[in-house]
Amino acid sequence: MSSPLPSSWRRERFIDPDSADNDARRLLRLLLAQNGSTTRLCETIADGPVSLQVLHQAPTENVPLLVREALPGARFIERITSLAAHGEVMMDNLTYIALHGLDGTLQRELEAGQAPIGHLLARLWVRRESVSDAAALHHRLWGMVGTPDPASARAYRIVTPEGPRMLIAETYRRGMLMQRL
Numbered sequence: 001m002s003s004p005l006p007s008s009w010r011r012e013r014f015i016d017p018d019s020a021d022n023d024a025r026r027l028l029r030l031l032l033a034q035n036g037s038t039t040r041l042c043e044t045i046a047d048g049p050v051s052l053q054v055l056h057q058a059p060t061e062n063v064p065l066l067v068r069e070a071l072p073g074a075r076f077i078e079r080i081t082s083l084a085a086h087g088e089v090m091m092d093n094l095t096y097i098a099l100h101g102l103d104g105t106l107q108r109e110l111e112a113g114q115a116p117i118g119h120l121l122a123r124l125w126v127r128r129e130s131v132s133d134a135a136a137l138h139h140r141l142w143g144m145v146g147t148p149d150p151a152s153a154r155a156y157r158i159v160t161p162e163g164p165r166m167l168i169a170e171t172y173r174r175g176m177l178m179q180r181l
Contacts, residue, residue: 009053009082011089011145012174014152024177031172032154035128038091038170039083039116045178046085054113055144056080063096064136070157070167073100077110079117080144088175093117094141096167117166126165131155137169149173 015024034041042050057079067076077097083090095117097110109115134155142148149171158166 008087009084009089010087010175011082011092011147013147013149014172014174014176017151027176028152028172031176032152042083042085042090042176045176046090047178048085050083050085050090050116052114052116053082053084054079055082057111057113059099064140066131066134066136067096067167070131071096071098071100071164073098075099077107079110079113080141081116082145083116084175086175086178088178089173090175091173092141092145092171094137094144094169096137098165101162102165117168125161127159129157129159131157131167134169137167138171141169141171145171147171147173 014028015021019025031038031041039050057077060076060078061074063076063078068074076099077095079093079095079097081093081095083093097107099107110117132155137155138148138150138153152173153169153171155167155169157164158168
């Protein structure tokens with residue numbers, strides 16, 4: 001499953017490297033440090049629901065070494081999405097979901113691609129573990145969406161009581177600032 005972004009959505013680096021916008025820099029530090037639902041943060045910043053655009057989603061066995069080391073099994077769902085509001089991309093995400101041991105209901109909901117992962121995880125107990133050296137994941141994400149922005153990117157692993165389930169690389173975009181009208 002793949003689909004292009006609506007042409008009306010704007011995607012920009014979170015902040016220009018030479019910008020003196022200290023408020024934006026503080027917000028970015030907060031976003032990169034937070035350990036909760038990024039989807040809920042996006043909805044709060046947007047003051048309402050966000051749009052999910054599934055750019056690519058497919059089962060795969062061909063994954064970066066980092067994924068094989070971080071997640072169980074040999075089969076995964078690779079999912080590339082954007083969250084947007086008010087015509088601006090707020091964040092881009094690459095997620096690898098381990099199919100080994102995944103609850104059937106959750107797998108069907110993920111495969112349907114109708115809801116942000118944050119909504120699906122809300123009913124589970126999860127822990128997020130920061131992942132360093134995730135350059136291969138970010139390059140895969142940026143290869144699909146464009147606009148590389150290493151300073152606004154992070155990666156983490158989702159762990160449930162049953163074990164590791166997902167590896168997520170995300171890049172925050174200027175849409176998080178909601179500078180409209």
